[in-house]
Amino acid sequence: MRDVANALGVSSMTVSRALRRDTSVAPDTRAAVLKAVAALGYVPDQTAGSLSSRRSRFVAALIPSLNNPHFSETAQALSTEFEARGLQLLLGYTNYDAVKEEALVTAMLRRKPEAIVLTNDGHTKATRAMLHRAKIPVFEMWDLPKKPIGRSVGFSNTQAMHDFVRALAEKGYRRIVFLGERDDEGTRGAARRAGYLAAIAELGLEPRLSNIIRPPATMSDGAAGLDLVLSEWPDSDLIICVSDPLAFGVIMACRSRAISVPETLAVAGFGDFEVARVSHPGITTVSIDAHAIGQRTAQAVLDALADRTSAREPRNLILPIQITMRESA
Template sequence: MSPEKMSHHPIKMKDVADRVEVSLMTISRALNTPDKVSRQTLKKIKEAMVDLGYVPNLIAGTLSSKKSRFVGALVPYLNSSPFTDTIRSLANHLREHHYQLLIGSTNYSVHEEEALLMSILGHRPEAIVLTGGLHSSNSRNILNQAGIPVVEIWDLPKKPIDLVVGYSNHDSGYQITRRMIQRGYTSIVYAITSSNDDRGEQRLRGYISALEEFGLPILVERIGNPPVQMEQGIQAISNILAYEQKPDALICVSDTMAVGSIFECQRRKINIPKDIAIAGFGDFEISSNIVPSLTTVSVSGHEIGLKTAKLILKRLQNQPVNNSILKVSSNIIERETI
């Protein structure tokens, strides 16, 4: 089979303009402000671009317009359903408005976040999205001086940098603990990683608030470091079984940990919820499909992503933002484990 014939001369915008018989200005409008070009002309231009193999020079466009057409987003961990839903929703809505998303993973480290910010800001993004409200002082200073929209998501920080789309992790921790107490559980363990997970720590404080309100013992298991793994849930059950007085309920900082706990209970022939009730946070896909199905706190990652994209676009289009802090709801999904 002979190789395809390749051109040694890159296709230029003028070639597309000549094919469609329009001006270079019309081609430029089609690429940068397509809403200002008629549908019929836009269709012809797109067909010509595909037929000729033309790829717009985005760097040249950036230099001439001083707009990069991309948004940077940093999440703690990409292999997590809620964060994945947020990124997908955010990227899809931005793409509809001709913006692309550049994604980085901080591995729950404020220092890695700072390094990623320096790298991304060097490419002149038009906005930045950060997960949570815990950042290094250098990061906060850099972002305050960047002169672009900054959105903190998945939390309600006490001192927002700019815009916020999130929910109260403290309240969600309080509510799931209160639900356990209402179901009659009185010895409730909270399992969390040992460091760096600020949102998990806020849920822990909510758990403590509920137990103090009802005069119940505070039982905390710190296991490993983030990101959360199923093995930490397995270890949580092993640790609980060593208690002199066995707890009757376990709240895990994440559904991933909670699922690991369920697997370990099944291996040890521990009945859920008769011997121990289990709950998590996240409402992952596996949470409703595992047997017994997992009680969890659900927050819509899709909603967070969509609201974040809309906030960014409003700012970039110089539209008024009436509310810089958008709250999303967290809901308890009660299933078979309590």
């Protein structure tokens, strides 16, 4: 920066101002500075700038995994929105692990992000303490947290599954199984099961819970899941699976057992993963707008940073889900 200043015979403060276009600098001076900057190939040091101005222009976000297309889409939306405002997204992967999350939060806070976005519910005590001390806006997205730290943007797995079951019941299904995971306390799967149970109770139907071994349920658990359901409740007319990949596995198993879907047995999933679209039959499922979650969260973060957080706005923003009826149910 000094080189640029010397080349023009001005002070480095003038160069700084010209580059940040936020204070009054004569148009000619600014032009000359920009020209010299380009000529010399000067790249400002944001680290020094951040230290001095106490604005890092970072926003940290922790997501469980990038390999889940839902989260990668949310991350991309966050990144795009922030970038447009000159903020850099600092991304970390918790791998659904609260201890790893704690380590990542520690690492992130050293970078002095202006806000932080979390995805998992369920944080360690230490994580909560650190976030509290950091005195920056904290956002939780995707799941609605039971004990919110700051504001949140997401949807209710319980409510979504509740609505889904009612919509399917309206199509005539009565002997409805929920095929989920065992030992899944605190996970999304458990929240979905709760929604299923609530809806079934309201409808006066018989609750039929089948659980395969361990989260996460995958395509290859489909065969075992189907066998389990058929042995417990052979007359079922619909299996609602905790997620689309499991539903796909169940449909594959139906095919090899010559059970026609949906005529003999209907199958539904959750999440609207790609597999739900390309499956034959297409899987009836619950669609979540991952991009919207990212966008709305980013908007909330930007509002908080601009201190535009109107008191009217809810602390918990609940986004609507969409039920996508395809051929499988």
